[in-house]
Amino acid sequence: MGIEARPPGRPRDADADTAILDAALELLIERGAAAASIEQVARRAGVTRATVYRRFPDKTQLLIAAVESTYGNPPPTPEIRDLEHLLTGWAAALADPRQRRLLRRLYGAFEDYPEIAAAYEKQLGSPRSDARTAVFEQARDNGELPPNTDPQVLLDILTGAGWQHLITRPDTSTPDDVEQYLRAVLHQAGFTPETRRDRAPRPIKE
Structure with a gap:
């Protein structure tokens, strides 16, 4: 899931993308999913709530993207020797x-x-x-x-x-x-x- 591609127009701020995901992950770890609200994420990331909502329609999608950003893009099947x-x-x-x-x-x-x-x-x-x-x-x-x-x-x-x-x-x-x-x-x-x-x-x- 994560951050979706957007149509041509004004480029999106990559720093804001990173700040939002980092803030969401920090709040998830510190306080849990229930307390990681869009408002709290926006405040910690230093952006407006509208900036967050333009990227993620709701908190669940935001937290999913934050979790995915933590693990990156691991190979489908890990190599485990023994x-x-x-x-x-x-x-x-x-x-x-x-x-x-x-x-x-x-x-x-x-x-x-x-x-x-x-x-x-x-x-x-x-x-x-x-x-x-x-x-x-x-x-x-x-x-x-x-x-x-x-x-x-x-x-x-x-x-x-x-x-x-x-x-x-x-x-x-x-x-x-x-x-x-x-x-x-x-x-x-x-x-x-x-x-x-x-x-x-x-x-x-x-």
């Missing part, structure tokens, strides 16, 4: 204080603003889930996970553990702290990387 790579990347994301606060705000907004949930799912949802599921399948086939492991169920478990960490652990957690936590969860699911047996991993199925 389970170790997944753990490292996930831990790094969950250890970022700003990212943690944003994720908690998004989770709290999904009930009242389902469009924001849909935008988040489009940016970082299904394609990434498919890639992670493929990694779990690879680990199972390599003997790092029990042969009866259901990759989708394991993904749900690890995703839930991630949300649990966001709620119950401090935002000062380091990547090592988070990775240790996620490894402990996987250990309960039977993850034993030492059983890899000095063999080349099987490629992830397309």
Whole structure:
């Protein structure tokens, strides 16, 4: 979604575009979706409400654009080499204080603003889930996970553990702290990387 192209005419101020999106994201993180009004965004961005409305018809569309601007334009399918790579990347994301606060705000907004949930799912949802599921399948086939492991169920478990960490652990957690936590969860699911047996991993199925 984001900022749409406009017909020929007076060029739009790119600085105002950036200021509006930055202000919306800051307010979303600081106060939540309910408090991130068009008026508050305009005030913080240093523009008029009309300037905001010319770009976004309502608050929901503005917040969706702000969330999308945070994640940029990620590849449709992320490259995750193996389970170790997944753990490292996930831990790094969950250890970022700003990212943690944003994720908690998004989770709290999904009930009242389902469009924001849909935008988040489009940016970082299904394609990434498919890639992670493929990694779990690879680990199972390599003997790092029990042969009866259901990759989708394991993904749900690890995703839930991630949300649990966001709620119950401090935002000062380091990547090592988070990775240790996620490894402990996987250990309960039977993850034993030492059983890899000095063999080349099987490629992830397309």
